[in-house]
Amino acid sequence: MHHGVAIGRVSEMSGVKVPTIRYYEQIGLLPPAPRTEGGRRTYGSGDLERITFIRHSRELGFEIDEIKTLLDLQDTPNRSCAEADSIARSHLAEVKKKISSLTALQNELERMVEGCAHGRVETCRVIESLADHGQCRYHGEL
Amino acid sequence: MHHGVAIGRVSEMSGVKVPTIRYYEQIGLLPPAPRTEGGRRTYGSGDLERITFIRHSRELGFEIDEIKTLLDLQDTPNRSCAEADSIARSHLAEVKKKISSLTALQNELERMVEGCAHGRVETCRVIESLADHGQCRYHGEL
DNA sequence: CTTGCTCCTCTAGTCGCTAGAGAAAGTAGG
DNA sequence: CCTACTTTCTCTAGCGACTAGAGGAGCAAG
Structure with missing residues (x-):
């Protein structure tokens, strides 16, 4: 068998x-x-x-x-499938949060690479952005 | 001092x-x-x-x-800040991928919880969706 | 029978921290 | 100066969800 x-x-x-x-x-x-x-x-x-x-x-x-x-x-x-429903729902909420956080991050990264003049590190927008949190529009988590 | x-x-x-x-x-x-x-x-x-x-x-x-x-x-x-630029760029690409993946996931989860009739598990859309990959519109990673 | 593949168990490593133990250093009040 | 309290020190171990590797045994085909 x-x-x-x-x-x-x-x-x-x-x-x-x-x-x-x-x-x-x-x-x-x-x-x-x-x-x-x-x-x-x-x-x-x-x-x-x-x-x-x-x-x-x-x-x-x-x-x-x-x-x-x-x-x-x-x-x-x-x-009752209430529990399954609630797990899925809270997971959905997390996913939504993650998406909005990542979208803000995307904007920040785009700002960074667009601003890069491809010159010396001294004047690099990417490095600068990372060093100076103050000028950053992104304040999310994740 | x-x-x-x-x-x-x-x-x-x-x-x-x-x-x-x-x-x-x-x-x-x-x-x-x-x-x-x-x-x-x-x-x-x-x-x-x-x-x-x-x-x-x-x-x-x-x-x-x-x-x-x-x-x-x-x-x-x-x-040259080319390296910093390339790191940021590839990171941006990853973030974009993640966002689109998570958006697909969001849709799938919304479909799941909307379909839930709050009855028995037997007929629960959430459980069903998870069990049967075939009917799922989400095929991304992460 | 031998080759080569799959499978077994077991341990340890990955990443980026976080938690806890036990001891020593520093600080404020009396 | 003594005490009490807080901060810091080092060290080890743990988290989640695997992944990698060693060393050995099972199994199918030629």
Whole structure:
């Protein structure tokens, strides 16, 4: 009978690297995979789904702890999804903050490189901007 | 005579925490500060400028290695600022990429929370979106 | 049977700090 | 001068989310 696929195959299919999958198992994000006689991990389609879920969540910038909660929710579907909603919402708020912060940063950097006359460092706008916080329009975080 | 101010004072003035300043010295981003008889670090106005430069650069998202290069440039002003310009430019490119990636992410998250009917997890749009990468419009990195 | 690939465990390193322990130095008040 | 308090010192270890490497074993094809 065929029990499942090897870790390398799951890695290919999910796009998550082999050591990362093992790491996820180690920190309890994945259940311990059943092993072959020789001691190798085997995975089924449920595992692939779970790993894909994790990957997608990571790509979207969720932290491991948040993903743990999300996975717990997924495992017990007969519950209100208010928690998942609130996690996503607060994450969205963070993303919005990050975007506005980065946009301000972008403007500042553009000002810097536009002002550079490509001469000596002495008169370089880039260096100057970095040295003098006062003239900077960017005062965000991140 | 007065040699300079203490680390706590510099920390206040620069907005960089005390252990972080010591850390910067440790990794060679700051020169070893001269010490008092009792062995405490003392700083002058040049140091304050340098630390402020570092802080500003970090706020703008430059990495320590980039800041090292930038500081080296600043120390030898009689040189072309092409390098500083190129660092800033490539950093700007990264920031732009990040912004567009995060904007796509924002849209995806908005789709997720808007679709949530606040019912059971079974039918939760948020969980569903995360489980199924196929229906996701977001395929960026970060 | 041998070659070459995948897989195993384990430890240590990455980045940019941050936290804590325990001791010594400096400062203000009595 | 003594005490109490604050600041600073060094040192080690921890964070998150991996990544890299050593050294060894399993396994499939020729």
